[in-house]
Amino acid sequence: MCHQTCPKPVTGGAPVSESMVTVSRDDAEIPVLLAQPEDAPDTLPGIVLVHDIWGANDFYRDLARRLADEGYIVALPNLFHREGPLPEETREAASHRSAQARQDDQLADLAAVSTWLRDQEASNGTFAVMGFCLGGTLALLRAAREPLPVAAVSFYGFPAKDATDNAPIRPIDESEVAAVSAPLLGLWGEEDAGVGMDNVNAYSDALTRHGKPHDFRMYEGVGHGFITFDPDDPRYPASRSAWRYALTFLRGHVGKAS
Numbered sequence: 001m002c003h004q005t006c007p008k009p010v011t012g013g014a015p016v017s018e019s020m021v022t023v024s025r026d027d028a029e030i031p032v033l034l035a036q037p038e039d040a041p042d043t044l045p046g047i048v049l050v051h052d053i054w055g056a057n058d059f060y061r062d063l064a065r066r067l068a069d070e071g072y073i074v075a076l077p078n079l080f081h082r083e084g085p086l087p088e089e090t091r092e093a094a095s096h097r098s099a100q101a102r103q104d105d106q107l108a109d110l111a112a113v114s115t116w117l118r119d120q121e122a123s124n125g126t127f128a129v130m131g132f133c134l135g136g137t138l139a140l141l142r143a144a145r146e147p148l149p150v151a152a153v154s155f156y157g158f159p160a161k162d163a164t165d166n167a168p169i170r171p172i173d174e175s176e177v178a179a180v181s182a183p184l185l186g187l188w189g190e191e192d193a194g195v196g197m198d199n200v201n202a203y204s205d206a207l208t209r210h211g212k213p214h215d216f217r218m219y220e221g222v223g224h225g226f227i228t229f230d231p232d233d234p235r236y237p238a239s240r241s242a243w244r245y246a247l248t249f250l251r252g253h254v255g256k257a258s
Contacts, residue, residue, distance in 0.1 A: 002052035002133045003059035004089065008230040010062055013069040014039065018061075023077070025112035028105070032113055033061060033076040035068040036122060044073040045254040046117045046127035048110060048142075048149070050135030052225075053098040055080050060132075062229075067130075070247060072254070075117045079106045079138075098134060103167040106138060107145065114147045126150050128254045130246070131157065133225065140171040140186075144179035151253035153185045153246050156224050158195055159203035172199070177206045184214040185249045187242045189222035189235075217245065 015038040023030040033056065036044060047067050051060045056078040064074040083100050086093045110129070118127050128151040131139030136157025143152040160172040169176060184207070188200055200216060207214045219226065219238040226235045227243060 002054060002225040003057070003227070004054050004094075006058035006062045007233075008228070009058070010066050010069070010229070016065050016068045018065070023109075023113050023116045025108065028109060028112070029081070030109050030113060031056075031078045031081055032116075033064055034074070035061075035064040035076070036073040037068055037071060040071075040073075040122065043124035044071065044122055046120075046123050047072045047074045047250070047254070048114050048117060048127060048129045049074055049076045050110065050129060050131030050138050050142075051076070051079065052133035052135055053094045055086070055094075066229075070250075072250075073117065073120065073122050075113050077109055077113045079109055099164070099166065101166065103138075103169060107141060110138060110142055111145060111147065114142070114149065118147060126254055128153065128250055130250075131155070132227070133157070136186075137161065137171065140184065141169060141176065143182040143184055144176055149182050151183045151185070151250065153187075153249060155187050155227060155242070155246075156189065156192055156195060157186065158199075160196070160199035172203045172206060174206070177203075177210050177212065180207065180210070180212045183253055184212070184216075185246060186214065186216040187246065188216075188218050189224060189226045189238065190218045190220050191223035194224050215249065217242065 017038045018035045021032050064076045067074045083097045129139045129142045129149045130153040132155040136154035139152045139154045140157050222235045222238045228239045
């Protein structure tokens with residue numbers, strides 16, 4: 001289920017600078033990993049990277065480094081700072097913690113981190129949001145909220161998951177679709193029964209009806225959480241294609257370091 005571990009971390013490439021910072025908002029202190037290329041030009045486009053239910057773990061720290069190596073300043077916030085670390089590394093514990101988190105808190109955290117990243121001296125003032133699973137859903141929702149990203153990339157987000165008291169908003173809700181103001185890229189595995197490709201198609205139809213630019217791609221032979229950088233993983237061909245497409249999409253909307 002999504003990305004509990006990082007089986008093939010990045011090696012080589014240009015040096016990347018990493019630091020832990022704290023972004024404050026109201027009564028929240030949000031821990032954020034900041035990654036950027038060491039030999040960067042004056043300013044960089046930004047990416048707010050949004051984790052899944054396992055949190056801001058090694059997999060997402062690795063993704064932050066990969067995106068920094070592509071020429072972005074990347075902010076990876078820990079959206080479970082209220083709930084704390086997992087008591088044990090089990091699927092049940094991760095699901096329970098995620099269910100306790102409030103969607104409005106996480107969206108407000110992402111807004112604060114987005115504003116902070118956009119206003120950094122090293123930023124050129126533009127940013128995109130990229131999320132996976134839970135983070136993919138939040139990325140879709142962020143495309144309808146200020147500060148507005150120039151683009152949103154969602155890997156296997158849930159457009160139509162059942163609403164709960166803690167997570168009442170769904171991307172497919174009519175008011176959410178109408179409010180989308182950033183181009184969307186969505187990437188799913190065709191065998192992702194949890195998300196449901198019928199839900200993805202219904203969401204796409206709703207976006208089309210409202211005239212919202214979006215590009216949705218479904219990959220054969222893979223299910224949920226298919227992104228991997230391990231060439232020995234059978235999902236690797238689909239993952240490589242999806243990741244390259246996402247980078248192309250980002251370059252088209254956010255650009256690269258200038």
